[in-house]
Amino acid sequence: MNLNKNSKRRKELVAIAARLFCDQGYESTTVRMLADAMGIKSGSLFHHFNDKQEILFSVIEAGMQHAMQIATQAICELEQPRERLMALARAHLSTLLEDRDAHVVAIYEWRSLTEASRQELVKLRDAYESIWSQVIAECHGAGLIQGNQGLQRRLALGALNWTVQWYRPGVGLEPDDLAAELVAMVLREDACGK
Amino acid sequence: MNLNKNSKRRKELVAIAARLFCDQGYESTTVRMLADAMGIKSGSLFHHFNDKQEILFSVIEAGMQHAMQIATQAICELEQPRERLMALARAHLSTLLEDRDAHVVAIYEWRSLTEASRQELVKLRDAYESIWSQVIAECHGAGLIQGNQGLQRRLALGALNWTVQWYRPGVGLEPDDLAAELVAMVLREDACGK
DNA sequence: CATAAAACCGAGCAAGCGCTAGTTAACGCA
DNA sequence: TGCGTTAACTAGCGCTTGCTCGGTTTTATG
Numbered sequence: 001m002n003l004n005k006n007s008k009r010r011k012e013l014v015a016i017a018a019r020l021f022c023d024q025g026y027e028s029t030t031v032r033m034l035a036d037a038m039g040i041k042s043g044s045l046f047h048h049f050n051d052k053q054e055i056l057f058s059v060i061e062a063g064m065q066h067a068m069q070i071a072t073q074a075i076c077e078l079e080q081p082r083e084r085l086m087a088l089a090r091a092h093l094s095t096l097l098e099d100r101d102a103h104v105v106a107i108y109e110w111r112s113l114t115e116a117s118r119q120e121l122v123k124l125r126d127a128y129e130s131i132w133s134q135v136i137a138e139c140h141g142a143g144l145i146q147g148n149q150g151l152q153r154r155l156a157l158g159a160l161n162w163t164v165q166w167y168r169p170g171v172g173l174e175p176d177d178l179a180a181e182l183v184a185m186v187l188r189e190d191a192c193g194k
Numbered sequence: 195m196n197l198n199k200n201s202k203r204r205k206e207l208v209a210i211a212a213r214l215f216c217d218q219g220y221e222s223t224t225v226r227m228l229a230d231a232m233g234i235k236s237g238s239l240f241h242h243f244n245d246k247q248e249i250l251f252s253v254i255e256a257g258m259q260h261a262m263q264i265a266t267q268a269i270c271e272l273e274q275p276r277e278r279l280m281a282l283a284r285a286h287l288s289t290l291l292e293d294r295d296a297h298v299v300a301i302y303e304w305r306s307l308t309e310a311s312r313q314e315l316v317k318l319r320d321a322y323e324s325i326w327s328q329v330i331a332e333c334h335g336a337g338l339i340q341g342n343q344g345l346q347r348r349l350a351l352g353a354l355n356w357t358v359q360w361y362r363p364g365v366g367l368e369p370d371d372l373a374a375e376l377v378a379m380v381l382r383e384d385a386c387g388k
Numbered sequence: 389c390a391t392a393a394a395a396c397c398g399a400g401c402a403a404g405c406g407c408t409a410g411t412t413a414a415c416g417c418a
Numbered sequence: 419t420g421c422g423t424t425a426a427c428t429a430g431c432g433c434t435t436g437c438t439c440g441g442t443t444t445t446a447t448g
Contacts, residue, residue, distance in 0.1 A: 162352025
């Protein structure tokens with residue numbers, strides 16, 4: 001079979017699959033449910049994807065690629081380390097909200113990927129995290145913070161990623177405020193101003 | 195059927211189930227796999243549990259109850275807010291490592307619980323988080339930190355819970371060092387001492 | 389407007405799923 | 419010795435799962 005990975009139709013299907021996988025989990029979402037939500041019959045699904053797992057892979061891949069793009073764009077014209085860290089935090093939150101389905105799936109359904117798929121996605125994730133490593137290193141260089149850089153990156157990304165568990169925008173706290181609080185925490189600045 | 199919820203055998207089975215659910219996910223773990231790992235036949239499983247979902251519930255419940263116990267015990271004899279926060283962070287990491295299987299399952303398989311089970315476990319989780327709220331409030335009272343308390347609790351617990359994604363003890367970083375770094379971050383203390 | 393490619397349908401297979409029913413074996417206690 | 423309880427067994431039912439396949443419709447292109 002010869003599948004067109006960049007077809008417009010396929011991207012629509014991936015977005016629909018993301019929503020279902022996010023809501024019900026990968027294993028609990030059957031190909032029939034996917035097909036129903038897509039307005040086609042279950043057999044037709046395999047015209048677009050070789051197997052169910054490939055749908056999962058595509059969902060996560062799309063989310064990661066978009067995150068990468070947003071992050072790169074967010075910091076490319078900034079020079080001050082603190083500004084760049086803030087922009088990165090905002091960009092991260094913004095993709096987490098915008099592509100919430102895909103990122104929730106990435107977090108929860110990692111296990112269901114084949115080993116080959118996992119390895120490919122690990123590369124994407126490493127590339128993304130290296131941006132964070134870079135900017136945190138800049139903050140260290142500017143004397144804004146000291147200590148274990150890898151640990152700080154992980155704690156920061158952990159706190160951010162965990163927001164999918166509880167944060168809903170528009171209920172009191174704005175995303176930018178959340179990003180500001182995180183940056184203040186990472187850089188150990190007093191919260192007296194707020 | 196009359197199941198003994200506190201039987202020793204049942205606790206063993208719950209621990210075994212935790213390992214399998216953690217490694218492969220709830221949906222991907224069949225009752226036959228569980229039975230195999232337990233050294234019994236699949237039918238015999240239902241002598242101990244009413245259905246598969248009840249096993250999942252028991253795994254998560256056990257993990258939460260233990261976490262609660264460890265946390266309460268860790269801070270009961272301490273009075274200084276900073277000490278209590280540090281003890282709480284250490285206790286949290288310690289249960290996260292000790293009962294790693296159960297906590298990973300709690301994070302990943304929440305969705306697969308019935309609504310009734312979820313509600314019961316939410317009570318346990320709220321009780322646990324209220325300990326954190328209490329200690330963070332004490333830190334505010336002592337002037338150690340200012341700002342949005344609920345947000346700080348969530349960012350802190352998020353950073354800690356996310357450690358299951360990357361942290362392996364014995365590889366460079368000790369749990370106590372990790373807890374110390376987190377407390378320093380939450381309390382916005384300079385990391386110059388390290 | 390002819391033709392190829394892409395998208396989809398409908399029926400169904402083989403395997404595996406959670407769970408049930410009825411039975412047996414071992415043990416403590418009267 | 420006899421009885422109730424607990425824990426295990428065997429066999430399999432009814433259903434769902436991911437996926438296949440041959441054929442049909444729709445869409446895009448020169």
